[in-house]
Amino acid sequence: MPVNYSTPAADQLFPVAGVRLGVAEAEIRKKNRRDLTLVALDPGCTVAGVFTQNRFCAAPVQLCRNHLAGGEEIRALVINTGIANAGTGEPGRRAAQASCEAVGGLLGIAADQVLPFSTGVILEPLPVERIQAGLPAAGADLKADNWHAAAHAIMTTDTIAKAASRRLTVNGRTVTITGVSKGAGMIKPNMATMLGFLATDAGIAQSLLDSLVKEAADASFNCITVDGDTSTNDSFVMIASGQSGTSFASADDAGWAEVKAAIVAVAVELAQAIVRDGEGATKFITVAVEGGKTVEECRQVGYAIGHSPLVKTAFFASDPNLGRILAAIGYAGIADLDVDGVRVWLDDVLVAEQGGRAAAYREEDGARVMAQAEITVRVNLGRGDAAARVYTCDFSYDYVKINADYRS
Amino acid sequence: MPVNYSTPAADQLFPVAGVRLGVAEAEIRKKNRRDLTLVALDPGCTVAGVFTQNRFCAAPVQLCRNHLAGGEEIRALVINTGIANAGTGEPGRRAAQASCEAVGGLLGIAADQVLPFSTGVILEPLPVERIQAGLPAAGADLKADNWHAAAHAIMTTDTIAKAASRRLTVNGRTVTITGVSKGAGMIKPNMATMLGFLATDAGIAQSLLDSLVKEAADASFNCITVDGDTSTNDSFVMIASGQSGTSFASADDAGWAEVKAAIVAVAVELAQAIVRDGEGATKFITVAVEGGKTVEECRQVGYAIGHSPLVKTAFFASDPNLGRILAAIGYAGIADLDVDGVRVWLDDVLVAEQGGRAAAYREEDGARVMAQAEITVRVNLGRGDAAARVYTCDFSYDYVKINADYRS
Numbered sequence: 001m002p003v004n005y006s007t008p009a010a011d012q013l014f015p016v017a018g019v020r021l022g023v024a025e026a027e028i029r030k031k032n033r034r035d036l037t038l039v040a041l042d043p044g045c046t047v048a049g050v051f052t053q054n055r056f057c058a059a060p061v062q063l064c065r066n067h068l069a070g071g072e073e074i075r076a077l078v079i080n081t082g083i084a085n086a087g088t089g090e091p092g093r094r095a096a097q098a099s100c101e102a103v104g105g106l107l108g109i110a111a112d113q114v115l116p117f118s119t120g121v122i123l124e125p126l127p128v129e130r131i132q133a134g135l136p137a138a139g140a141d142l143k144a145d146n147w148h149a150a151a152h153a154i155m156t157t158d159t160i161a162k163a164a165s166r167r168l169t170v171n172g173r174t175v176t177i178t179g180v181s182k183g184a185g186m187i188k189p190n191m192a193t194m195l196g197f198l199a200t201d202a203g204i205a206q207s208l209l210d211s212l213v214k215e216a217a218d219a220s221f222n223c224i225t226v227d228g229d230t231s232t233n234d235s236f237v238m239i240a241s242g243q244s245g246t247s248f249a250s251a252d253d254a255g256w257a258e259v260k261a262a263i264v265a266v267a268v269e270l271a272q273a274i275v276r277d278g279e280g281a282t283k284f285i286t287v288a289v290e291g292g293k294t295v296e297e298c299r300q301v302g303y304a305i306g307h308s309p310l311v312k313t314a315f316f317a318s319d320p321n322l323g324r325i326l327a328a329i330g331y332a333g334i335a336d337l338d339v340d341g342v343r344v345w346l347d348d349v350l351v352a353e354q355g356g357r358a359a360a361y362r363e364e365d366g367a368r369v370m371a372q373a374e375i376t377v378r379v380n381l382g383r384g385d386a387a388a389r390v391y392t393c394d395f396s397y398d399y400v401k402i403n404a405d406y407r408s
Numbered sequence: 409m410p411v412n413y414s415t416p417a418a419d420q421l422f423p424v425a426g427v428r429l430g431v432a433e434a435e436i437r438k439k440n441r442r443d444l445t446l447v448a449l450d451p452g453c454t455v456a457g458v459f460t461q462n463r464f465c466a467a468p469v470q471l472c473r474n475h476l477a478g479g480e481e482i483r484a485l486v487i488n489t490g491i492a493n494a495g496t497g498e499p500g501r502r503a504a505q506a507s508c509e510a511v512g513g514l515l516g517i518a519a520d521q522v523l524p525f526s527t528g529v530i531l532e533p534l535p536v537e538r539i540q541a542g543l544p545a546a547g548a549d550l551k552a553d554n555w556h557a558a559a560h561a562i563m564t565t566d567t568i569a570k571a572a573s574r575r576l577t578v579n580g581r582t583v584t585i586t587g588v589s590k591g592a593g594m595i596k597p598n599m600a601t602m603l604g605f606l607a608t609d610a611g612i613a614q615s616l617l618d619s620l621v622k623e624a625a626d627a628s629f630n631c632i633t634v635d636g637d638t639s640t641n642d643s644f645v646m647i648a649s650g651q652s653g654t655s656f657a658s659a660d661d662a663g664w665a666e667v668k669a670a671i672v673a674v675a676v677e678l679a680q681a682i683v684r685d686g687e688g689a690t691k692f693i694t695v696a697v698e699g700g701k702t703v704e705e706c707r708q709v710g711y712a713i714g715h716s717p718l719v720k721t722a723f724f725a726s727d728p729n730l731g732r733i734l735a736a737i738g739y740a741g742i743a744d745l746d747v748d749g750v751r752v753w754l755d756d757v758l759v760a761e762q763g764g765r766a767a768a769y770r771e772e773d774g775a776r777v778m779a780q781a782e783i784t785v786r787v788n789l790g791r792g793d794a795a796a797r798v799y800t801c802d803f804s805y806d807y808v809k810i811n812a813d814y815r816s
Binding site: 053054055056057084086087088089090091092121122123124185186227228229230231232307308309310313314316317319321322323324326327328329330331334335337339340352354355356357395396397399400401403404 | 461462463464465492494495496497498499500529530531532593594635636637638639640715716717718721722724725727729730731732734735736737738739742743745747748760762763764765803804805807808809811812
C-alpha cells in the first residue's frame with residue numbers, strides 16, 4: 001500500500017500537445033500485461049535527459065546518451081518493462097539498437113532519433129524480437145490522452161502507477177505539464193530515478209532545457225532513496241513540444257520562473273510517489289537537514305539517516321529510537337562535526353540537543369509523531385546556512401519478502 | 409541461529425596470566441542477567457585500543473581515549489551491557505567517570521587507570537548507581553578462568569557468546585591469546601567493532617602494541633558489516649601482560665611474526681563471529697575483491713556489495729540474482745571503472761565477465777552455490793594488484809523483526 005498516494009484518474013492527466021503515447025502487450029517477460037510503451041513526438045520538440053552514474057549502466061542508457069549527444073531531433077521514445085537490458089554487454093547494445101531501428105521503421109524516422117529505455121531484471125538478455133513484434137500494436141494505440149496507460153505499462157515491482165499533471169497560465173497561454181515515473185526498489189538515483197518522463201507543451205530552448213532537467217532532478221529524483229541501491233537504468237527525460245505557443249530561451253524570459261516552478265513541482269511529485277510506493281513502505285519520511293556548511297554535507301547526513309536499516313526499521317515499528325538517528329548523523333562523514341551543536345526534531349518535537357536527549361523531551365511526544373504515516377526528521381547541524389532534503393520510507397518485513405521473492 | 413559458529417567451551421578459553429575477570433548482575437536494564445563485567449590487570453601490562461569514528465561517540469569511548477592518552481598504567485576495564493551511554497552529553501561523561509571512580513575505589517587504583525565500556529540502547533541515561541552497587545560482586549568473582557562468563561555478560565542482541573583462544577610456543581615459552589567480542593547489529597565498524605577484548609600473556613612494548621591493534625583491527629573488525637551502521641561505541645582493546653616470560657619490543661624480534669599472526673587470527677575469528685551471529689543472519693558471505701588499483705577501492709566495492717539490501721535479500725532467498733551484484737559494483741564509486749574488465753565468481757563459478765553474464769554460466773551452478781551457508785563472492789576488477797575482503801551476512805525477515813522489536 002503506497003503511503004498517501006493514489007494514481008490520478010485518466011482525465012486528470014492532461015494531454016501534452018505534440019506528444020502521443022501507445023502501449024502494447026509484448027510478452028517481454030510475462031504474458032497478459034502491457035509492457036511496451038511507445039512515445040511519438042511531433043517535429044519541433046526539444047528533449048533533454050539525465051542518466052544513472054552506475055558504471056554498469058544499461059545498454060539503452062548508453063544509446064540514450066549517444067542519441068542525445070548526436071544532435072539529431074529526437075522523435076520517439078520506446079520503453080519496455082520486464083528486462084532491464086543491463087549487464088548484457090555487447091549483445092545488449094545490439095538489442096537496444098535493434099529496438100531503435102524497429103521504431104524508426106514503424107514511424108519513418110532514423111534510429112538515432114529514438115531514445116530506448118528498459119527496466120526489469122538485470123543480466124537477462126532482452127528479447128528484442130518481442131519488442132519488434134509488439135511495436136505495431138503500440139503504434140496503432142498512439143494518442144495524446146494515453147498517459148494513464150503509459151504510467152501502468154512502465155511498472156515493475158511498483159504496486160501503483162505514478163503520474164502527475166498540472167496546467168498553468170503563462171503569458172496568456174495555457175501551459176500543460178504531465179509526467180510519469182516508475183520505481184520501487186533499487187532506488188537511490190544518482191542523477192535520475194529508475195524511469196521518469198515529463199513533457200510540457202511549453203517551448204523551451206535546448207540549452208535552457210538541459211539545465212532545467214539537471215536542476216529538476218536535483219530537487220526531486222536525486223533526493224530520494226528506498227534502499228540505497230543506485231540502479232543501472234536510472235533515466236529522467238524531459239520533453240518540451242512548444243505547441244502551447246509559448247517559447248522560452250533564457251532564464252530571464254517573462255513567465256519562465258512560473259513554468260520552471262511548475263515543472264519542478266511535477267518532478268518532485270513523481271519522485272515522491274516512488275518513495276511512497278517504496279518496496280514494503282508503510283511510512284513516508286522527509287529528512288530535512290539544515291544549518292550545514294555545504295549542501296553536500298547536508299545531503300550526506302540526510303542519506304546516512306535515510307539509508308540506515310536501523311533507523312528505517314525503527315520507523316516501521318513506530319519506535320522513537322532516536323539514538324539510531326544520532327548514530328547515523330555521527331557516522332555521516334563530517335569529520336569536524338561538533339555534536340553538541342546538533343539539534344534534532346521529529347516534526348515539531350525537539351528530541352535531541354547538546355549531544356544528548358533534549359531536556360523537555362517526553363517519550364510520548366516522540367511516539368505520537370512516530371505513529372504517523374508521514375514524518376519529518378529535521379536536523380540542524382548548527383554550523384552554517386546550507387540545507388538539503390532527502391525523501392525515504394521505512395523498512396518492513398515486506399521489503400525482504402518482495403526482494404527475496406522477486407524473479408521467482 | 410549463528411552461521412557455523414558455536415561458543416567454545418569454558419575450558420577451551422585459556423586463562424591469560426595477569427588478567428582476571430569477574431561478572432555480576434547489576435540490573436542495568438533487565439533483571440536476572442549478568443550485565444556487568446570487571447577486568448583486573450596485574451601491574452606491568454601494556455594496553456592499546458582503537459575506537460569508533462562516529463562523531464556521536466559514547467561517553468565511555470571519550471574516557472577510554474583520554475585515559476589511554478594520559479599515560480597512566482591501565483589496571484582495569486569495566487563493561488556494562490544494557491545502556492550504551494551514548495548520546496547522553498555531559499551527564500553521560502560524568503556517569504562514565506563515576507564508574508571509573510567506583511572501580512578505582514574497589515581495586516585501590518586511580519580512576520584514570522580504568523577503561524570504561526558500555527553497550528546497549530543509545531540516548532538513555534546510564535544508571536551509574538547500579539554499576540556502583542554491582543561492582544563488589546564482580547570484584548568478588550575475579551578470576552583468570554572466567555572468559556566464558558565474560559563473553560556472555562557483554563552480549564546485547566547477540567544470540568550467542570563470542571570468544572576465541574589459542575596457544576603457541578614461541579622462543580621456548582607458551583604464549584596464550586584469548587579474546588571475546590559482542591555485536592550483532594549496528595555493525596560497520598570504523599576502527600573497531602562494538603566491543604572486542606583480546607589479551608595475551610606475551611610481553612609487547614607499547615609502541616608495538618599500538619601498531620598491532622590497528623593492524624589487527626584492519627584485518628578483522630574493520631572488514632565486517634551487518635547493516636552498514638557504524639556504532640557509537642565501537643571499541644577494540646588489546647592487553648599484553650608479559651607473564652609468559654616473552655617480550656617483544658620491535659617487529660624484527662625473533663618470534664614476533666608468529667605471535668602477531670596468532671593474535672590477528674584470533675581477532676579475525678572474533679570479528680567473523682559477529683557476522684555469523686549478525687541480526688537475522690542465515691548465511692556468512694565473504695566478499696573478496698582483487699585486481700584493484702588500491703586497497704581502498706577494493707574495500708569500497710566490497711562494502712557496496714556487502715551493504716546492498718538487494719544483494720543481501722537475494723542471498724537470503726538463495727537466488728543467484730547476479731545483476732544486483734553487478735549494480736553494486738557499478739555504483740561503488742570507481743568513476744573510471746571499465747566494466748568490461750570486471751569478472752565475478754560465486755565460489756568457483758564464473759558468473760560475469762565482459763560486462764555481462766559469462767558465456768558458460770548456467771543458472772543451476774549459481775543456484776548450487778547460493779544454497780550454501782557460506783559463500784564467497786569474488787570480484788576481479790581487472791585494473792591492478794590490490795585486494796581486500798569484507799565479511800557480511802544476508803538480510804532476512806528476522807533482521808526487520810529484531811530491529812523493529814528491540815527496545816520494546
